[in-house]
Amino acid sequence: MSVLFYGILTFFSALLIHLMVWRICLPKKNRALILANIFFWTLVLGAVVLRAIPDYLDYIVLYCCLAAAYIVSYPAMEADSPSLVIVRDIARAGRSGLDKSELYKTMSDEILVVARIDDLLADDLIRMDSGKYLLTAKGRFLSGVFVRFRRLLNAPKGG
Amino acid sequence: MGDNWTHIFIPFICLAANIFIQISVFKFFPGTGLLKSLFLGFACGFLALFLINPGIMLASNLLIYALLGYCYFHFVNMGETARRIRILLELSEVSGGLSLRDILGRYNARDIIDRRLARLVNNGQVKCENGRYYIGNLTVLTMARFTAAAKSVIFGKTP
Numbered sequence: 598m599s600v601l602f603y604g605i606l607t608f609f610s611a612l613l614i615h616l617m618v619w620r621i622c623l624p625k626k627n628r629a630l631i632l633a634n635i636f637f638w639t640l641v642l643g644a645v646v647l648r649a650i651p652d653y654l655d656y657i658v659l660y661c662c663l664a665a666a667y668i669v670s671y672p673a674m675e676a677d678s679p680s681l682v683i684v685r686d687i688a689r690a691g692r693s694g695l696d697k698s699e700l701y702k703t704m705s706d707e708i709l710v711v712a713r714i715d716d717l718l719a720d721d722l723i724r725m726d727s728g729k730y731l732l733t734a735k736g737r738f739l740s741g742v743f744v745r746f747r748r749l750l751n752a753p754k755g756g
Numbered sequence: 757m758g759d760n761w762t763h764i765f766i767p768f769i770c771l772a773a774n775i776f777i778q779i780s781v782f783k784f785f786p787g788t789g790l791l792k793s794l795f796l797g798f799a800c801g802f803l804a805l806f807l808i809n810p811g812i813m814l815a816s817n818l819l820i821y822a823l824l825g826y827c828y829f830h831f832v833n834m835g836e837t838a839r840r841i842r843i844l845l846e847l848s849e850v851s852g853g854l855s856l857r858d859i860l861g862r863y864n865a866r867d868i869i870d871r872r873l874a875r876l877v878n879n880g881q882v883k884c885e886n887g888r889y890y891i892g893n894l895t896v897l898t899m900a901r902f903t904a905a906a907k908s909v910i911f912g913k914t915p
Contacts, residue, residue: 600816619910654761655816662823669830672838674906680837680872681900687882687889688897694888700869709865711856713839722844729853732844740844743835751783752790755835756842756863756871 600652603643604659611639611664626719632671636664676716679709766809767821774801774825778832790836791879798825837875839868 615635618624624631640660650656673681682704687695714730717723722736732740747755778797781788788796805821834841846862847854854862873889876882876896883892891897 601819604816616910620912623911652816654764655820658764658767659816659820659823662820662827666823666826666830669827674903674910678837678903679839679868680876680896681903683869683872683876684882684891684896685900685904688891688900690889692890694885694890696888697869697873700873701866704865704869706860706865709839709868710843710860710863713843714856714859717840717843722840723847726853729855730847730859731853732847736844737848740841740848743841743845744848746831747835749783750779751786752835754842754845755837756839756868 599650600655600659603647603650604656604663607639607643607647607656607660608663608667610643611636612667614639628675629668629671629720632668633664636668640664676713679704763809763817766805767817767824769808770801770805770821771824771828773804774798775828777801778828789878790832794829794832798829801825837872839863 615632618631618635640657643660644653644657647653647656683700686700686703690699714723717730717736718725720735721733722739723730724733725731747753774797776797777800778793781796782790782793785793801821802825805817809817842863843859846859873882873884877884877889877892880892881896883890
């Protein structure tokens, strides 16, 4: 049980630091990287302080998994997921329901696509050259991972 | 650290089983659908965990496996729904880059709304009657509310 207790305690400590940093001074770019750094350095501190606990390795693995689960969920909280916005708008419409055209009016290219292109530029995954967007080495690597995985699944392009 | 630390690998072995089952089911039984294949893979990994896990570490290994399964679900989901990944995939298909106009020609707001509505209807989360959309079940709506609450805690704003 000490593994669960200390693992969750360290995770919530990192979460608290993250919330304090975000509420005091929201980073302008590379937020996921800064978040990963907060979780990493909290782990380093936790691993030094709690080095005498039994099942030390379990504690580290559990903490890393908690941190990873939070980090992968973070982008969905940062950028509004269109599916969640659609569902929220449909729920707001209540019993009268919602027509697709109303969604077309509220969710524009600017909000759904251009804002994500700006994120990719801020995270150095793409770059702009002579009016065209090109992949950076980081972007090429990331797209390669997904291209290969989707090929393995025989799945078409998502989105 | 305990005397025997090999149990730490058990959730990872179960995750491998989860991934193998999920990919096999989706690839060879495409009618199953991505979401069902993910649930099936997760359930098989979960069963494997109960069969091979030493009882004493059950709680932490259970949580570690659930978190690993969640991360894998997110990875698959990113390839399926993330707009940034879709834009990266579009850029990876051309060598000379794409202008904003080219990107919007391949992937735009209308496309995103249509795909997501189709997916939500297909999964029973939204229903369509006489061209109007209504909430089908509360799963995604609950997620939308949870995300909105988390967002207000992290960023101090509500959508």
